[in-house]
Amino acid sequence: MTPGPSYEGWLPGVESLCYGGDYNAEQWPREVWAQDVRLMTEAGVNLVSVGIFSWVRLEPRPGEYDFAWLDELLDGLHAGGIRVDLATPTVVPPAWFFRDHPEARVVTRDGVPLGPGSRGAAAPSSPQYRAAAARITTELARRYGDHPAVVLWHVHNEYGAPVGWDYSEHALVAFRRWLADRYGGLDALNAAWGTTFWGQVYGGWDEVALPGPTPTAGNPAQLLDFARFSDEMLRELYRAERDIIRQHSDRPVTTNFMAGTHLGTDLWRWGQEVDVVANDNYLMAADVDNHVGLALSADLTRSVAGGKPWILMEHSSSGVNWQPRNVAKKPGEEKRNAFSHVGRGADAVLFFQWRASRFGAEKFHSAMVPHAGTDSRVWRELVELGGDLAGLAALRGTRTVADVAILWDYESFWAQDLDWRPSVDLRHREQVEAYYRRLWHDGVTVDLAHPEQDLSAYRLVLAPSQYLLTAAGAANLTAYVASGGTLLVGPFSGIVDEHDAVHPGGFMAPLKDVLGVWVEELLPLREGETLTVTHGDATLEGRVWADHLRVTTARTVGTYATGPAPGLPAITRNEHGAGTGWYVSTVLDGEALRTVLADVYADAGVVPAAPGAPETIVRRGADADYVVAVNHADHDVDLELPGGPTVVRAGDVAVFEVER
Amino acid sequence: MTPGPSYEGWLPGVESLCYGGDYNAEQWPREVWAQDVRLMTEAGVNLVSVGIFSWVRLEPRPGEYDFAWLDELLDGLHAGGIRVDLATPTVVPPAWFFRDHPEARVVTRDGVPLGPGSRGAAAPSSPQYRAAAARITTELARRYGDHPAVVLWHVHNEYGAPVGWDYSEHALVAFRRWLADRYGGLDALNAAWGTTFWGQVYGGWDEVALPGPTPTAGNPAQLLDFARFSDEMLRELYRAERDIIRQHSDRPVTTNFMAGTHLGTDLWRWGQEVDVVANDNYLMAADVDNHVGLALSADLTRSVAGGKPWILMEHSSSGVNWQPRNVAKKPGEEKRNAFSHVGRGADAVLFFQWRASRFGAEKFHSAMVPHAGTDSRVWRELVELGGDLAGLAALRGTRTVADVAILWDYESFWAQDLDWRPSVDLRHREQVEAYYRRLWHDGVTVDLAHPEQDLSAYRLVLAPSQYLLTAAGAANLTAYVASGGTLLVGPFSGIVDEHDAVHPGGFMAPLKDVLGVWVEELLPLREGETLTVTHGDATLEGRVWADHLRVTTARTVGTYATGPAPGLPAITRNEHGAGTGWYVSTVLDGEALRTVLADVYADAGVVPAAPGAPETIVRRGADADYVVAVNHADHDVDLELPGGPTVVRAGDVAVFEVER
């Protein structure tokens, strides 16, 4: 293989894929530190994250700093050739902070302040917290801004987890300020929130409250704005620390996202703020096919990064500790996981954490050095993985190829999650995942996309669940089809605008032209009820949802045979301009979805992989493609390459360089 | 058909059945108002409810009033011939009220104050709230007391929902006052509450607390009194507004009950306070036979009204928005619903709401004018229904015929709902509904009745679940049987008195004479366990419950074959005076209940309808009966009328006039 291209915005001086993990050295005595550097070298580790939870060790009393231990640690790592991703420790303020500022704690919706002894307890809008965080960040950035070991800054940790919503008095003050900025005046707020409903009109800013506990459902527009506000408070925290660092350091700055699991932070906005995108990914143990969820997380991360390489900042060598049943990884499973991440754009593979903690809440979380030590399967596999990654330097900076997109929109998710929707069974995440899973099995690599972004590069765009769709978003989708694109829309899409108000003209009105249908009435099903759709010679089973559809210019492709709308259209296809708009008005599973998508693929010119093919992703370099193949089956599988067929062994991975 | 009789107490000047809905005009611009009047006329609408959530629009700042828009609205409706049910808007105080009086908020049992941004957040016992409500009610009544459009006053909205129980400091003060009124002195309170149990004796009124959160079960008599108190606080609110209105207006006053779903308000007491009874009814979507629940709600409403016609103040044209899965009505279903209500005594059929809201928490609730507009099934069916109702003016004022009663007693329900009863599986509502459902299928129209009311008009009285039964109630039931009535009692009845104390003499002691049995021990079953009862040649299956029964004068009709009391009596029949008392000591389903009731019907002279007959209710006028038939089946059904057989078409309704 030839080396990959150099590229802007990556970690300075790092010429290979990165490998390593969180290194919470303060939990261990000095004699372990020296042993750690030796073991890191043995495993091929070249990057560790340091200091994430170290605030109290760096500032043991207000304004008193102790950097000696960190100096020693960084120097030791540097001497051992290990580069450092240095964290600001602001995710856990010291106990003295909460003693001095009990009002700076996060408060639950029911008014319960959340205490220390855990993590994430500081109220994002607290001026006291912001000031304290700025002070420690300034001290750190000043001292280590030019440290030769430091190649990256890791601001805070997993913003928004475990809690992102705060109902403290500080939050109330900040919410009113944020609303005043957003709306300018109360008339605009009253209009946006529809306060004539249930007589909620506000006459003064001091009347506006947080969306706390109410006797019954609250104002949905207020709740949606509170979600936006809460996310924005976190970004204010991030930006403040980032800007301080930039005054003292030229190293890139990031923070670790949780693309696969956390929907509270709008990563489309966060992606604009970081120098390089980083993500934490953990398998959901209850799902036996959780490598599909991993792929979705990785594809979303890459999409948030605008296609550029990204850092897998945390994942696990084996089981985690916070799920109900923390299943360990099987032999070979971690290797497959790591290669799937790399195939989908990761240029760094890091773990939480280097060495398993003996104490604390996460001691049952796996690590690179497990409790059993180095005489263990986990350690032996990670040493091997380190060697494998070292051999893949050519992939660095190459771009993953995807020409299909699935819409992913946090604001729509937030709005759909509010109370009193037509059916609790229509869950946005489930709808998106059902389509994603089908495409994964069809070997189609996808980007996730925002409905208002440029979609022209995609052959096919799917909107399985787009409840909230702005007029601008609808216009964008319509223009995309008019220009030749293929669009598929799932049920309960295009319902409300950015204020959770039903679009004038009724449900799905903004998509009427592009889809050639409109929705007269929503027809959710009872729990467990099914219906059937006649589709050519086939009978498809649907669940959860139907519409009373009214066709204007579309052609009916599938017709309800049973259920709440017998004889009415269920699946429609509309030619609009140079492209095609499909509407699928019910929830289809497995084979039914394959049947429908076959026609949609044909419209879009998408060619699915042969059934049973390995997971295959292409990273495109300047002169060559790198085909990353991951075989999740327990038998060898054939793979077609431009140069002819090859074999990927049972449970194994392979990377093939294909000249272009 | 000939016109029905005029009658007292109905809406002044209204000569036909009423038709219409809630009209929240403040959510719409003026151009829609004019369109609305035209569409109302098209649909046959003649009555709309106005102003329910308008407080903040009428009093935008404390003491500043704006009635101009309401003047314009009422005048416009009047000009269009639409009559108005004018609401006091006190269900939602303006945001400025809660800003000025945060202590006037409802507080949950756990001490969490419930905020604004929703509805129903004002503490019923708050003097501040009471004063503010009195002020706006006075202003409204003064201004519109004689308005020609106004034919009815709609006080507040759905008292007791979404929350009826308040644990604020205001509630504590009011509870102590209410108890002092009720008991006179602490000795009486200590005796009534049985405070020698667990050493709870009170030595001063300032020791008496609200029944807040406790380490384990609280005092049941205290909890029962708190339920009574909470209901009484709401009636105090209602009476205050009603009495203000009466000073300024001679139009009838009502408030909308929730007979079918809400057990927190004692409608036997509420029914005494209103000039005309009004009810809101919503189908429970999860129940495929929810028209039976509708019938129960309607029969209860009529019973609360003392048999007089009543107003269906709210129901839905199709699906609602607050259930987990909001199933839309099928074509024809709303017509069947409306006619069942009319058959069971409604002289007014109104919807929530006229026009679907574009924003707010209820935008997915159906309306007369749906989001899709008038090119819709819903609109077309409602226009047709308006025409049908216009043709039924003869029914106005006629009385529904019922000669069977089922006991329905809020105080008993409240007491049985308290903690630590013998079995969580014996749910009063379920027991009452099981008997009601059986009678519905047998074509028997029933009243609901209080155990202490005059029962002499009924051939048969059923008490499926009467846990709390006062000595007076037991004497009333005994006298009813002695005079020739037939009584059936279900398990766990006659257990406690009005203070939730077990009757001296043991379980069911007050019914010992009338039933000829007594209960030595209660024998609840394990979860899912069943038993069998030998009943003549039949073997009946029972669930949930058995008794160790001791027979005195009764005859054993069914004997436990299996279960916790093998060989002991399960079902008994006792001749007492001129009548008969039945006791059924277990929970029987479906066919088993039919078997037992066949004998009971025979005792009472009740003749069930032929299997498969349509739902049939009779309204009796001065000279004629009006038979309302509703066919819920998907095939035509024969109906026997005095004049010979006729047919009710599949899914359709019919009204037949029968001369008397």
Add this chain to the structure above:
Amino acid sequence: MTPGPSYEGWLPGVESLCYGGDYNAEQWPREVWAQDVRLMTEAGVNLVSVGIFSWVRLEPRPGEYDFAWLDELLDGLHAGGIRVDLATPTVVPPAWFFRDHPEARVVTRDGVPLGPGSRGAAAPSSPQYRAAAARITTELARRYGDHPAVVLWHVHNEYGAPVGWDYSEHALVAFRRWLADRYGGLDALNAAWGTTFWGQVYGGWDEVALPGPTPTAGNPAQLLDFARFSDEMLRELYRAERDIIRQHSDRPVTTNFMAGTHLGTDLWRWGQEVDVVANDNYLMAADVDNHVGLALSADLTRSVAGGKPWILMEHSSSGVNWQPRNVAKKPGEEKRNAFSHVGRGADAVLFFQWRASRFGAEKFHSAMVPHAGTDSRVWRELVELGGDLAGLAALRGTRTVADVAILWDYESFWAQDLDWRPSVDLRHREQVEAYYRRLWHDGVTVDLAHPEQDLSAYRLVLAPSQYLLTAAGAANLTAYVASGGTLLVGPFSGIVDEHDAVHPGGFMAPLKDVLGVWVEELLPLREGETLTVTHGDATLEGRVWADHLRVTTARTVGTYATGPAPGLPAITRNEHGAGTGWYVSTVLDGEALRTVLADVYADAGVVPAAPGAPETIVRRGADADYVVAVNHADHDVDLELPGGPTVVRAGDVAVFEVER
């Protein structure tokens, strides 16, 4: 039969087994008191517990005492020959106490103070509560310390139920004091709690908080210490009252434990504090074999008593009132229950309560005199039981024989119950009960034992679930085996030390020598997943758990055939010194456990009973053994006795004296 030996530490002057119950006389008028003494005599009652909930009757206002009624009651009982177990009434302070000291209420983790109107609402660490309790205890002890009726003191009631954990401000102060006593200084606390994890290091005692609500999992060592602290606060309360009583009375002092249901109080510590052990036991109605749970409760009580006779202070004559479905006892069932308790060491059989309350939260709890009165099955059976017990005076003071022990360790239970363990499906209680149940069916009488106690008397020790195991405990188990004992260890044992820190060396490291294996990785299964183990010719089914086991000196007896560790050892046997250590690394049910235990019994020289034998327990006197046999079957069963076979009749009990 010959009379049993007299013995130290039992109730003074009581020469037979005790029989009776709680007597809440203050709930009844005087005329009932006289009737009660007559009925007690009829039933053979010789001991009643008096005054448990009487504080407010004894001290109706602060500092004002009324003992006249209690004088009369005790004198009346004494005159009737009924002995008294006199309670301090401190479980329910009067309402005036909470009025005067609202801050003395228990506060929930979420900060909600729990009010009066129930029981157990006083914060254990409240100085106000402690002072008030000391005052009433002093008054009582002074007045009745020498009363001739009083043979026992009953301090408080069911410490720790319904709530044992308090988060009040008083608790915070006390927790800091307790920690300072325990650790001496903050350095030791920081080390013990592992506060370098998540940056929680404390710099001052005023920074240490209660383990209140946190955004995510709290510090497990802090939570474990809070469990210890909370239990210790209760013991401080008990000791204070006991020591006051001892100043005024020479009668023995006890308090009633809840060995079978409540894991919040460390009975190994509590057993050291009482003069005689007393226990409350209630059947779990949902379990059709709940006599096995009864046996476990009784065996644990006896073990806590160090093998000495104990008092069954409360059980029920029939159903209780606080379970979801309160199933009544079948005819004969209570007799079997009582004899099983006696066989397992109870020398006193008492009920809650003498006479069923007419009012209050427990009126549906059965009693000796039920609501139905004396014309009832319950009363007749209890009169018979009283006679039976009177005939068993010879058993008094004899000792139950047990030579097998199961480990039972509250600290381990507390630690394992914390959040974020590998699998929610591995529940300590369930594991212990599964082994106990198997041994019960094998007719093996067991003691429960603490891992650090002397185990040398046992042939076999089982540790089905010993997550927390100190180094001292591990050394004790190792020495036990080295000296010839047989040990069986279940999965997830020997994981952490007393601070919930993983043992150096990895999972189960302290048991490496005695078991000859170590655990490389924990391999919990998915929900509902099963695996198989090849064991000789048999295939055993396992659930929930597997380990990646590494064998050193053990022999593999069972091998995983399927599941997460195919081909690896599942069950091992290790010869260590003169004994044998077994490790069973998965969860086995029913027959699988029987298969494995057969080999373990053989190692230990334990001979199981023949299948189908009655429950049989031996009490050993000075010269004779008393074989207590309880036949739970509905058919007669043969029983082998040294003198030859005999028969125990269906559903009946028998006691056989066997000379030694």
